Amino acid sequence: MTLQGFKGNKQSLPRKPCAACGRDMVWRKSWAKNWAEVKFCSDACRKGKHA
Template sequence: MSNRHQNLPAARRKGQLPTKVCLTCGLPFEWRKKWLTVWDEVRYCSERCRRNRHLNNGH
């Protein structure tokens, strides 16, 4: 087995991923790899919710 993977953090199981609640639809969503560097800034579960943020009707 190669030593190149020894310094990587242990993978998290799907149930252990951080979650947030979408500000538009109110549904919970989980961390995604593409949000690795911007997770603190993520507020919406999808592009659709981000576009419709002004239509938030209090779900």
């Protein structure tokens, strides 16, 4: 994903659900290189410690 036209409108960022809790995750710059592989919203969900 490229953010050339990004002007601060976060509504247009990609979203997908967390595999553990189902919470909607919004694209982050730190996930730019591996967005396709991101499955969990947090370390707690990744470790299976979600509520």
